[in-house]
Amino acid sequence: xxxxxxxxxxxxxxxxxxxxxxxxxxxxxxxxxxxxxxxxxxxxxxxxxxxxxxxxxxxxxxxxxxxxxxxxxxxxxxxxxxxxxxxxxxxxxxxxxxxxxxxxxxxxxxxxxxxxxxxx
Amino acid sequence: xxxxxxxxxxxxxxxxxxxxxxxxxxxxxxxxxxxxxxxxxxxxxxxxxxxxxxxxxxxxxxxxxxxxxxxxxxxxxxxxxxxxxxxxxxxxxxxxxxxxxxxxxxxxxxxxxxxxxxxxxxxxxxxxxxxxxxxxxxxxxxxxxxxxxxxxxxxxxxxxxxxxxxxxxxxxxxxxxxxxxxxxxxxxxxxxxxxxxxxxxxxxxxxxxxxxxxxxxxxxxxxxxxxxxxxxxxxxxxxxxxxxxxxxxxxxxxxxxxxxxxxxxxxxxxxxxxxxxxxxxxxxxxxxxxxxxxxxxxxxxxxxxxxxxxxxxxxxxxxxxxxxxxxxxxxxxxxxxxxxxxxxxxxxxxxxxxxxxxxxxxxxxxxxxxxxxxxxxxxxxxxxxxxxxxxxxxxxxxxxxxxxxxxxxxxxxxxxxxxxxxxxxxxxxxxxxxxxxxxxxxxxxxxxxxxxxxxxxxxxxxxxxxxxxxxxxxxxxxxxxxxxxxxxxxxxxxxxxxxxxxxxxxxxxxxxxxxxxxxxxxxxxxxxxxxxxxxxxxxxxxxxxxxxxxxxxxxxxxxxxxxxxxxxxxxxxxxxxxxxxxxxxxxxxxxxxxxxxxxxxxxxxxxxxxxxxxxxxxxxxxxxxxxxxxxxxxxxxxxxxxxxxxxxxxxxxxxxxxxxxxxxxxxxxxxxxxxxxxxxxxxxxxxxxxxxxxxxxxxxxxxxxxxxxxxxxxxxxxxxxxxxxxxxxxxxxxxxxxxxxxxxxxxxxxxxxxxxxxxxxxxxxxxxxxxxxxxxxxxxxxxxxxxxxxxxxxxxxxxxxxxxxxxxxxxxxxxxxxxxxxxxxxxxxxxxxxxxxxxxxxxxxxxxxxxxxxxxxxxxxxxxxxxxxx
Numbered sequence: 001x002x003x004x005x006x007x008x009x010x011x012x013x014x015x016x017x018x019x020x021x022x023x024x025x026x027x028x029x030x031x032x033x034x035x036x037x038x039x040x041x042x043x044x045x046x047x048x049x050x051x052x053x054x055x056x057x058x059x060x061x062x063x064x065x066x067x068x069x070x071x072x073x074x075x076x077x078x079x080x081x082x083x084x085x086x087x088x089x090x091x092x093x094x095x096x097x098x099x100x101x102x103x104x105x106x107x108x109x110x111x112x113x114x115x116x117x118x119x120x
Numbered sequence: 121x122x123x124x125x126x127x128x129x130x131x132x133x134x135x136x137x138x139x140x141x142x143x144x145x146x147x148x149x150x151x152x153x154x155x156x157x158x159x160x161x162x163x164x165x166x167x168x169x170x171x172x173x174x175x176x177x178x179x180x181x182x183x184x185x186x187x188x189x190x191x192x193x194x195x196x197x198x199x200x201x202x203x204x205x206x207x208x209x210x211x212x213x214x215x216x217x218x219x220x221x222x223x224x225x226x227x228x229x230x231x232x233x234x235x236x237x238x239x240x241x242x243x244x245x246x247x248x249x250x251x252x253x254x255x256x257x258x259x260x261x262x263x264x265x266x267x268x269x270x271x272x273x274x275x276x277x278x279x280x281x282x283x284x285x286x287x288x289x290x291x292x293x294x295x296x297x298x299x300x301x302x303x304x305x306x307x308x309x310x311x312x313x314x315x316x317x318x319x320x321x322x323x324x325x326x327x328x329x330x331x332x333x334x335x336x337x338x339x340x341x342x343x344x345x346x347x348x349x350x351x352x353x354x355x356x357x358x359x360x361x362x363x364x365x366x367x368x369x370x371x372x373x374x375x376x377x378x379x380x381x382x383x384x385x386x387x388x389x390x391x392x393x394x395x396x397x398x399x400x401x402x403x404x405x406x407x408x409x410x411x412x413x414x415x416x417x418x419x420x421x422x423x424x425x426x427x428x429x430x431x432x433x434x435x436x437x438x439x440x441x442x443x444x445x446x447x448x449x450x451x452x453x454x455x456x457x458x459x460x461x462x463x464x465x466x467x468x469x470x471x472x473x474x475x476x477x478x479x480x481x482x483x484x485x486x487x488x489x490x491x492x493x494x495x496x497x498x499x500x501x502x503x504x505x506x507x508x509x510x511x512x513x514x515x516x517x518x519x520x521x522x523x524x525x526x527x528x529x530x531x532x533x534x535x536x537x538x539x540x541x542x543x544x545x546x547x548x549x550x551x552x553x554x555x556x557x558x559x560x561x562x563x564x565x566x567x568x569x570x571x572x573x574x575x576x577x578x579x580x581x582x583x584x585x586x587x588x589x590x591x592x593x594x595x596x597x598x599x600x601x602x603x604x605x606x607x608x609x610x611x612x613x614x615x616x617x618x619x620x621x622x623x624x625x626x627x628x629x630x631x632x633x634x635x636x637x638x639x640x641x642x643x644x645x646x647x648x649x650x651x652x653x654x655x656x657x658x659x660x661x662x663x664x665x666x667x668x669x670x671x672x673x674x675x676x677x678x679x680x681x682x683x684x685x686x687x688x689x690x691x692x693x694x695x696x697x698x699x700x701x702x703x704x705x706x707x708x709x710x711x712x713x714x715x716x717x718x719x720x721x722x723x724x725x726x727x728x729x730x731x732x733x734x735x736x737x738x739x740x741x742x743x744x745x746x747x748x749x750x751x752x753x754x755x756x757x758x759x760x761x762x763x764x765x766x767x768x769x770x771x772x773x774x775x776x777x778x779x780x781x782x783x784x785x786x787x788x789x790x791x792x793x794x795x796x797x798x799x800x801x802x803x804x805x806x807x808x809x810x811x812x813x814x815x816x817x818x819x820x821x822x823x824x825x826x827x828x829x830x831x832x833x834x835x836x837x838x839x840x841x842x843x844x845x846x847x848x849x850x851x852x853x854x855x856x857x858x859x860x861x862x863x864x865x866x867x868x869x870x871x872x873x874x875x876x877x878x879x880x881x882x883x884x885x886x887x888x889x890x891x892x893x894x895x896x897x898x899x900x901x902x903x904x905x906x907x908x909x910x911x912x913x914x915x916x917x918x919x920x921x922x923x924x925x926x927x928x929x930x931x932x933x934x935x936x937x938x939x940x941x942x943x944x945x946x947x948x949x950x951x952x953x954x955x956x957x958x959x960x961x962x963x964x965x966x967x968x969x970x971x972x973x974x975x976x977x978x979x980x981x982x983x984x985x986x987x988x989x990x
Contacts, residue, residue, distance in 0.1 A: 031137075032134060032137075032138050033137070033138045033141040033142060036138075037145075050163075050164070050165040051138065051142070051163050051164045051165065052135075052164045052165035052166065052167065052169070052170035053165065053170065053173075055131065055134070055135065055170050055171075055173075055174050056170065056173035056174045056176070056177050059127060059131075059174045059177040059178065060177045062127065063177060063178065069127075078137075080137060081130065081134055081137075
């Protein structure tokens with residue numbers, strides 16, 4: 001892989017992955033691999049998810065009862081585990097989204113003027 | 121927990137599935153199967169680490185955080201060893217005292233007797249018509265009627281005291297025995313460990329020579345012989361057959377060593393005048409105690425109709441067996457437990473105060489933690505964990521102290537008496553006590569830690585981190601809290617001091633009560649002559665006369681006498697009486713009086729003054745004119761304003777054919793209990809009212825104990841199978857008779873003293889802290905011309921104001937405590953002004969002293985130094 005590609009990809013902030021999983025599951029229940037794919041696809045490959053890190057996150061969400069897990073059959077008729085957003089998880093997603101918007105807005109306001117100063 | 125296990129079991133499969141799908145995708149994108157799998161694995165990351173992290177998600181986070189808090193707390197406690205030592209020692213004393221008192225309460229009040237089903241066991245008493253008496257022993261005929269007529273009990277049994285002299289051994293020994301009706305063990309649902317209990321026919325005269333041994337007797341005297349059942353044992357000079365052995369847990373009545381079969385002679389079966397039995401019954405299934413009481417009362421009123429002369433107004437008094445056995449000990453012990461609990465509360469307030477003071481110096485640390493993202497809850501938890509650790513540390517030390525207290529035997533009671541107290545032998549630091557102590561330790565940690573934790577959890581991060589100075593606003597609210605705690609400490613201390621003062625004063629009053637005789641240098645011991653060997657009154661009286669003569673001739677003996685009861689011995693016999701020339705009293709209204717049988721030398725030996733008439737002499741024999749000596753109270757009650765000498769009275773009820781007796785002496789009143797004025801009492805000469813069990817009273821020239829062995833030898837010289845028992849001095853009897861008041865007063869005084877020290881320490885701490893905080897202000901005041909005296913008054917005034925508020929608020933509590941102990945007081949009103957004024961001044965004086973040192977320091981403040989420093 002090229003160096004440029006590496007630099008443009010962003011390591012996920014802790015906790016952010018949880019938010020992304022919840023957001024993905026808002027579209028409907030699905031299995032782990034599909035969640036990883038969806039995050040990569042929707043962020044246009046900018047967000048680098050080490051796919052394995054999905055699993056601790058999923059379990060964290062199950063433990064908090066923000067998502068539930070059920071047996072199901074995937075598109076090619078294979079048995080798989082499906083993760084589903086719970087009502088509690090939906091509320092949490094709304095809360096976290098609002099918080100994120102506020103946070104990113106604040107960061108952006110702080111960073112933008114400095115960026116302008118720094119430009120030649 | 122189960123969810124966790126299931127989730128982790130399925131994780132492996134899930135991961136494999138995930139990698140398979142990624143591989144499949146890669147193959148579809150045109151990779152070779154090997155490359156596809158390799159890429160999939162790379163993309164997934166470290167499988168082992170993923171599994172580990174997932175497992176961590178399910179691990180108990182709170183537990184780990186708790187451990188972290190514990191480690192941090194321990195570090196903090198180690199970092200300030202001075203604080204830790206003071207707090208832990210304070211707590212250790214408080215918790216140790218609580219543990220100790222609880223171990224006593226637990227054994228004596230909560231679990232004094234181990235019965236299979238204590239809720240179904242009731243004690244039966246007669247309730248005589250005389251006011252104020254609600255527990256009278258049962259007369260045998262009444263008991264038999266109750267037994268025959270009731271439908272509410274499975275079993276109803278009776279017991280009576282039994283002096284059993286164990287013979288056939290090297291040193292004859294007096295056993296604490298009981299005669300019991302055959303279904304006694306069945307009523308208590310107790311199974312003998314070996315052999316059997318009694319069978320019905322053993323309850324008939326002639327077939328009653330059977331005995332059940334206690335575990336202790338069997339182990340100590342029969343070497344735990346497993347084939348003891350059926351063997352003979354020599355009791356009171358007669359062979360009894362061992363029917364069974366009870367197990368070690370069976371200890372009822374408390375201290376019993378042997379049980380014999382109680383058989384009623386035909387004569388006793390109709391006796392309704394001699395009250396000497398205690399009843400115990402087992403409620404039948406489905407019968408409530410109220411129902412049983414109602415039926416027994418109905419039976420009692422039927423008996424009263426049939427036998428008006430003996431039973432008029434006599435009811436049955438049913439009470440839970442445990443209540444009957446330990447009811448009297450409960451109130452004072454619970455008061456002690458409450459008092460020692462208050463002491464611990466004061467200790468908590470003190471430590472809270474120390475923590476609040478420390479919170480000031482730890483503000484920076486807290487602020488940093490908040491700045492680094494600690495939540496309020498986490499801060500509170502961390503702080504509580506720290507104080508609970510301190511509580512546990514204090515608790516652990518406290519348990520050690522409790523062992524010391526137990527060893528030191530603060531409750532020192534002669535073993536002869538102690539073993540008769542239900543539950544006494546079980547006082548120990550055992551599992552229930554340790555559980556109690558653990559809860560108390562954690563609880564105290566929570567109590568004293570809560571206020572400081574809440575206070576510390578909302579620091580003003582900005583101000584604190586900006587200049588490192590404690591912010592004024594927070595300091596003030598914390599100061600208020602500390603003042604409130606001090607006020608509470610002073611108030612609680614006042615309550616404890618007042619209670620202790622009342623109890624000590626009561627005890628001192630009791631100690632100064634004259635018993636009416638001279639208790640100095642008097643040796644006492646009991647002898648019980650067996651009926652089988654001493655068959656006639658003549659024989660019995662001769663034995664005692666010979667014994668008295670022998671003892672009188674011993675060197676060092678000034679005077680010796682015998683009596684069937686000794687004053688302050690806790691026992692009385694009462695009989696109804698008639699005085700000549702008065703109309704026959706109505707049934708249920710017969711007057712009664714205490715009586716004693718005494719040898720001729722009794723008044724002289726005990727130094728009871730003879731106020732009129734003469735001593736008993738050898739003329740007062742069985743053949744002589746029947747005579748009696750009465751005490752002043754008797755004379756005042758029955759012949760007020762008259763000379764009783766020469767008057768005649770008759771002893772016993774209407775059915776008993778007793779001769780008229782002439783009063784030959786009036787003697788001084790003596791007290792049988794120090795806190796009860798002497799009742800009407802009469803004395804009979806030994807020859808005319810012979811008793812087989814008698815106490816020897818020996819007035820000696822020197823230490824009475826030194827004569828015990830030679831007196832015992834005189835008994836053995838007359839009858840080598842005869843044991844003596846309860847060898848004590850009259851002083852011992854005297855102190856045993858007030859032991860409860862002594863223990864209560866002493867313990868309460870110790871608690872109050874501890875509380876006083878704690879309150880003084882607390883007040884000192886608060887005032888010293890206030891002075892250090894106000895150094896600057898004091899400097900300015902002095903610079904502006906305030907004199908040293910003014911500064912001194914300022915500081916002392918602040919402290920004394922707190923103490924005064926505490927005293928005022930503590931007063932109602934103290935009065936309440938006084939009322940609670942009113943029943944234990946003798947000669948002191950529960951709101952005794954002198955006591956209250958005294959303890960309030962002590963407290964105020966101590967408070968003044970506690971303020972004095974910080975005030976001195978405040979006076980020495982140099983305004984130049986303080987202001988320059990600023």
